[in-house]
Amino acid sequence: MSTTTTRGLASPAPAEVTKPRPRRGLRGSRTFNFWLFISPFLLGLIVFVYIPIIWSAYLSFFEARFTVTPSDFVGLDNYRDIFSDTQFTGSLVTFTVFAAFIVPTTWAVSLGLALLVNRLRFMRAFYRSVFFLPTACSYVAASLIWKMSLFNGVRFGLANTVIGWFGVDNIAWLANPDPPWYWLVIITARLWLQSGFYMILFLAALQNIPQELYEAAAIDGAKPGWQTFRYITLPQLRATSTAVVLLLLVAAYQAFDEFFNLLSKTTWGRPPLVDLYYTALGQDQNYGKGSAGAMVLTVLICVVTLFQGKIMGFGRGDESR
Amino acid sequence: MSAQSSNWDRRSIFRAAAGLAAAGTLAACGGNNGRGGSSGSGKNLVQYFHAYGEAGTEQAIKRYAKAYSKADVTTQWITGSNFESKLFASLLTDQAPDLFEFHPQIQLVKSGQVADLTDIIEPVKDDFNQADIKSHTVDGKIYGVRMIDDPQFFFYRKSLLEKAGIQPPTTLDELIEAAAKLTTSKVKGLFLGNDLHAVINPMIWSAGADTLDDKNQIAYHTDGVVEGLKKMRKLFTSGDLLLDAPADYWDPSALNQGLCAIQFCGMWAMPQFQQTLGDDLGIMPFPKVTDAGKPSVYNGGWSMFVNAKGKNVEAAKEYVKWLWIDQKKYQEDWATSYGFHIPPRTSIAQSATKLKSGLPAEGVKLFTEYGHFDNIGWTQAMITATENVFADCVRKGGDPEAALTKCDKTVNAELKKLFG
Numbered sequence: 094m095s096t097t098t099t100r101g102l103a104s105p106a107p108a109e110v111t112k113p114r115p116r117r118g119l120r121g122s123r124t125f126n127f128w129l130f131i132s133p134f135l136l137g138l139i140v141f142v143y144i145p146i147i148w149s150a151y152l153s154f155f156e157a158r159f160t161v162t163p164s165d166f167v168g169l170d171n172y173r174d175i176f177s178d179t180q181f182t183g184s185l186v187t188f189t190v191f192a193a194f195i196v197p198t199t200w201a202v203s204l205g206l207a208l209l210v211n212r213l214r215f216m217r218a219f220y221r222s223v224f225f226l227p228t229a230c231s232y233v234a235a236s237l238i239w240k241m242s243l244f245n246g247v248r249f250g251l252a253n254t255v256i257g258w259f260g261v262d263n264i265a266w267l268a269n270p271d272p273p274w275y276w277l278v279i280i281t282a283r284l285w286l287q288s289g290f291y292m293i294l295f296l297a298a299l300q301n302i303p304q305e306l307y308e309a310a311a312i313d314g315a316k317p318g319w320q321t322f323r324y325i326t327l328p329q330l331r332a333t334s335t336a337v338v339l340l341l342l343v344a345a346y347q348a349f350d351e352f353f354n355l356l357s358k359t360t361w362g363r364p365p366l367v368d369l370y371y372t373a374l375g376q377d378q379n380y381g382k383g384s385a386g387a388m389v390l391t392v393l394i395c396v397v398t399l400f401q402g403k404i405m406g407f408g409r410g411d412e413s414r
Numbered sequence: 415m416s417a418q419s420s421n422w423d424r425r426s427i428f429r430a431a432a433g434l435a436a437a438g439t440l441a442a443c444g445g446n447n448g449r450g451g452s453s454g455s456g457k458n459l460v461q462y463f464h465a466y467g468e469a470g471t472e473q474a475i476k477r478y479a480k481a482y483s484k485a486d487v488t489t490q491w492i493t494g495s496n497f498e499s500k501l502f503a504s505l506l507t508d509q510a511p512d513l514f515e516f517h518p519q520i521q522l523v524k525s526g527q528v529a530d531l532t533d534i535i536e537p538v539k540d541d542f543n544q545a546d547i548k549s550h551t552v553d554g555k556i557y558g559v560r561m562i563d564d565p566q567f568f569f570y571r572k573s574l575l576e577k578a579g580i581q582p583p584t585t586l587d588e589l590i591e592a593a594a595k596l597t598t599s600k601v602k603g604l605f606l607g608n609d610l611h612a613v614i615n616p617m618i619w620s621a622g623a624d625t626l627d628d629k630n631q632i633a634y635h636t637d638g639v640v641e642g643l644k645k646m647r648k649l650f651t652s653g654d655l656l657l658d659a660p661a662d663y664w665d666p667s668a669l670n671q672g673l674c675a676i677q678f679c680g681m682w683a684m685p686q687f688q689q690t691l692g693d694d695l696g697i698m699p700f701p702k703v704t705d706a707g708k709p710s711v712y713n714g715g716w717s718m719f720v721n722a723k724g725k726n727v728e729a730a731k732e733y734v735k736w737l738w739i740d741q742k743k744y745q746e747d748w749a750t751s752y753g754f755h756i757p758p759r760t761s762i763a764q765s766a767t768k769l770k771s772g773l774p775a776e777g778v779k780l781f782t783e784y785g786h787f788d789n790i791g792w793t794q795a796m797i798t799a800t801e802n803v804f805a806d807c808v809r810k811g812g813d814p815e816a817a818l819t820k821c822d823k824t825v826n827a828e829l830k831k832l833f834g
Contacts, residue, residue: 161506244658245658247656248600268608269650269809270809359805360810
């Protein structure tokens with residue numbers, strides 16, 4: 094508020110005061126600076142995250158087809174509906190299978206990459222960038238590349254060319270769900286897109302481990318390699334690992350783009366968000382039921398996150414390291 | 415880093431940001447946003463089209479719109495494979511199009527989404543293909559103007575069939591056999607699209623069944639269809655089917671690039687097939703599935719609808735009348751200059767010389783002889799339900815009877831909602 098007054102005072106003689114005043118005003122008031130930098134983000138958060146969540150909670154108690162301003166209150170009907178919907182419960186199973194695989198795999202791959210890059214003596218920046226670059230690629234673009242050139246079903250697809258060298262017949266990676274090759278396509282796409290980002294997190298943490306620890310261990314007779322990794326590096330990375338696993342889990346819950354683009358028009362391989370998309374934005378446009386599902390999913394994510402924080406000690410700060 | 419350099423950094427970032435912002439504003443000013451500035455009478459109409467694959471189609475639609483003097487018509491060319499979900503989602507919003515192309519589906523009529531166009535069609539009703547009028551009529555009112563009819567059938571390479579010593583198949587069993595004989599290490603025998611959904615309706619018809627009967631009751635759940643589904647499963651697992659092709663069935667690439675010997679596609683792609691393959695090209699309907707069945711062709715197509723909940727219903731109707739009723743030249747151009755489509759207006763169909771001889775004429779013959787038109791009572795929810803049947807028991811090894819029963823549940827719920 095104080096800034097408004099300052100500006101009001103400045104207006105009678107703008108030519109003289111403008112030069113020093115704004116700098117002082119901006120630098121001087123911490124509150125102003127705080128709101129200046131926070132407000133765009135906060136505004137975005139409120140408009141695009143909090144309001145939709147609250148609205149969605151509201152919608153979930155209404156019969157809302159083809160409208161987002163419903164009037165027909167139905168209590169818990171939508172929740173009853175969503176829990177008896179085998180597609181939705183099936184999608185939770187799909188997700189669990191997916192998460193159980195993708196979370197540890199991404200964790201291991203990015204940690205492995207970080208360890209490799211961390212040991213490099215030269216060209217470290219180059220490799221760091223190379224592995225990080227895929228993060229900048231959109232999931233949609235990556236899925237299209239995976240679908241149309243790497244894993245297409247024709248003989249000149251990259252994957253089919255490679256297996257062709259070993260005399261294996263062409264495989265329809267996505268169209269044919271038995272055996273479920275589509276998982277290979279989805280997992281590789283996601284690994285390629287994600288690993289680089291988490292590698293950076295691990296790399297930062299690795300560089301934070303004090304060198305003295307390794308020296309002390311060496312004096313105590315620990316062999317470099319597995320022993321120091323198991324008893325020094327890994328425990329030191331605990332906080333980062335927890336954060337990474339947490340982020341990966343949330344990302345897995347939010348899986349949408351690659352499933353939607355790679356597995357269009359299937360009845361299998363649908364994570365919750367894809368299923369909810371078809372419920373809320375498909376030909377039924379059932380926003381009530383879709384919102385109920387979204388609420389269930391939100392609660393689920395919160396519970397899992399809190400539970401995981403509890404067992405892995407995330408948020409306990411330095412003592413946990 | 416010294417304080418100086420960090421200061422410089424900050425300034426340069428500000429400068430860059432300001433520059434970007436300015437450039438953005440400029441771009442927005444200069445951008446052709448399609449609204450066309452101040453010309454016209456000030457009425458702005460927005461129309462939705464799905465992205466046609468043939469070169470020149472987008473330009474054509476925009477050219478027709480530009481020639482209209484009474485309103486500025488903006489065209490949204492919707493790319494991607496899910497036109498219907500994008501259309502349905504946008505119809506809910508303030509940005510809903512004033513007019514759009516789609517297929518006749520009764521839920522749009524029942525929910526008051528599409529406007530009654532009887533008054534603009536009535537004067538020329540007799541000039542339309544009566545099947546097209548019927549498929550757009552509910553309780554005596556006509557709700558859409560057909561622009562083009564698109565029969566869908568098989569295209570095959572005559573030379574490859576000759577080499578394998580086979581005749582064009584007349585039953586599904588023969589088709590499966592032909593696919594096996596035509597498959598080599600380089601070429602797959604048959605392409606039905608990546609998800610096989612394009613042949614769902616033809617398979618139902620060729621099994622002697624129908625989607626719905628005259629009383630709007632389920633007509634697809636028959637022994638013939640179950641038999642057809644089992645045969646389709648056999649075909650799907652045979653290894654003779656081209657799957658996961660980079661371009662789907664509606665694109666002529668698979669046959670043109672020599673990936674397969676027979677491809678399911680539509681009349682629209684005929685010019686591109688002919689250009690690449692010349693005379694080495696034949697067409698045939700979907701063969702009969704059972705002895706009691708009959709070969710079939712799906713006469714798909716696109717129609718113009720007016721958004722009854724839009725702000726400019728009258729202006730949109732006027733535009734539809736101007737372009738799709740009055741401007742016969744544009745209608746013929748649209749039907750025959752890019753892909754091949756059959757004009758729904760008899761007078762235009764008769765004057766369309768490109769469709770008079772050779773393969774196009776054969777296509778027209780399949781259209782009239784074996785064609786099945788859209789049933790307005792067969793809605794998107796039901797279409798999706800039958801797609802799930804194919805997903806569950808053709809692409810996955812599920813039981814056809816169980817899949818059809820699950821489908822019945824969805825379709826019956828929808829029928830009840832629509833017809834009580």
